[in-house]
Amino acid sequence: MKINSTNKIKVVGAQLGEIPAQYFNGVTAENAFSKYKDDSYIDYLNNIDIAGIKRFNLRRIISLTKKAIKNNANMIVFPELSLTGFFPYLYINDLTILNKFFETEDSLKRVISVLSKLSRQGSIGISFGFAEYNEKSEIYYNTSIYIDPNGDTHFYRKTHIPGFDNPEETKEVFQFEKKIFKPSDEGYSVFKTKIRDNVINLGMIICHDRRYNAPFLSMGLKNVNLIINGYNTPFNLSFADNLDDYVYKFHYLPLQSQAVSEGTFIVSVARADHSYGIKQIAGTCIISPYGKILAKSENLTEELVEA
Numbered sequence: 001m002k003i004n005s006t007n008k009i010k011v012v013g014a015q016l017g018e019i020p021a022q023y024f025n026g027v028t029a030e031n032a033f034s035k036y037k038d039d040s041y042i043d044y045l046n047n048i049d050i051a052g053i054k055r056f057n058l059r060r061i062i063s064l065t066k067k068a069i070k071n072n073a074n075m076i077v078f079p080e081l082s083l084t085g086f087f088p089y090l091y092i093n094d095l096t097i098l099n100k101f102f103e104t105e106d107s108l109k110r111v112i113s114v115l116s117k118l119s120r121q122g123s124i125g126i127s128f129g130f131a132e133y134n135e136k137s138e139i140y141y142n143t144s145i146y147i148d149p150n151g152d153t154h155f156y157r158k159t160h161i162p163g164f165d166n167p168e169e170t171k172e173v174f175q176f177e178k179k180i181f182k183p184s185d186e187g188y189s190v191f192k193t194k195i196r197d198n199v200i201n202l203g204m205i206i207c208h209d210r211r212y213n214a215p216f217l218s219m220g221l222k223n224v225n226l227i228i229n230g231y232n233t234p235f236n237l238s239f240a241d242n243l244d245d246y247v248y249k250f251h252y253l254p255l256q257s258q259a260v261s262e263g264t265f266i267v268s269v270a271r272a273d274h275s276y277g278i279k280q281i282a283g284t285c286i287i288s289p290y291g292k293i294l295a296k297s298e299n300l301t302e303e304l305v306e307a
């Protein structure tokens with residue numbers, strides 16, 4: 001694919017910041033962990049204003065997309081679980097509470113309808129992550145969507161689900177994705193989408209998928225041109241000595257290598273700051289097929305990163 005100066009594409013990685021404390025009423029993953037055996041645990045989790053969190057995040061998505069449109073961007077990418085933040089940092093043992101974090105077909109339709117309108121008006125592709133509940137199959141997925149300005153929608157469901165099923169007596173852990181989400185067995189699709197005058201091959205993965213070769217190899221074989229990757233990566237992993245080392249060794253470097261191997265651009269987008277009280281690495285970046293970091297976030301807070 002040749003891109004000349006008249007049909008260059010401007011891509012924005014929208015690194016989201018912290019969700020305001022008012023929606024949590026003091027609930028954090030760490031406090032939740034110390035209370036999960038108490039009788040009052042469900043009441044404690046019920047302090048989270050989940051509907052308020054979703055409204056806040058949707059407003060951020062809309063206003064940052066409008067800013068990107070003003071800046072002549074052609075595509076904007078938001079992180080994994082953009083609408084709720086990374087709630088699997090909490091151990092949630094109550095289905096009524098868990099379901100509040102998820103989008104059903106109807107609630108998702110309402111979000112898509114608002115963002116499709118914006119996408120069409122601003123000629124901008126929009127991707128964001130959300131928790132998907134399929135009422136018929138009763139399956140919970142960690143999903144990303146790409147909304148094309150022509151009204152098409154494409155979905156990807158996370159394949160590599162990290163974390164734990166249940167708390168471990170001996171250590172504090174704050175990653176319960178395995179308890180919540182079913183890993184997808186649908187593979188890694190690559191679809192054609194038109195941006196400005198280019199038809200490009202677009203692929204999507206979600207967070208932990210980027211630690212494996214298979215997604216990149218599979219999409220590379222399908223001539224992918226751009227891979228979108230939303231993520232939430234905590235800073236408190238055991239092998240992280242300090243922020244710079246961690247981001248470099250375990251985030252930028254593997255993505256640069258995969259971009260070179262498969263000859264593709266990669267845009268990788270974080271939720272920054274703290275999420276449910278857990279510090280995040282940030283590190284949003286856009287990488288070229290030559291492995292060059294074209295742009296990266298300079299802050300550990302909300303930031304638009306463009307290339």
Ligand code: CDT
Binds near residue numbers: 163175231234
């Ligand atoms: N969200 C996500 O997939 N995070 C993982 C951390 C897993 S910690 C057990 C990541 O690879 O960044």
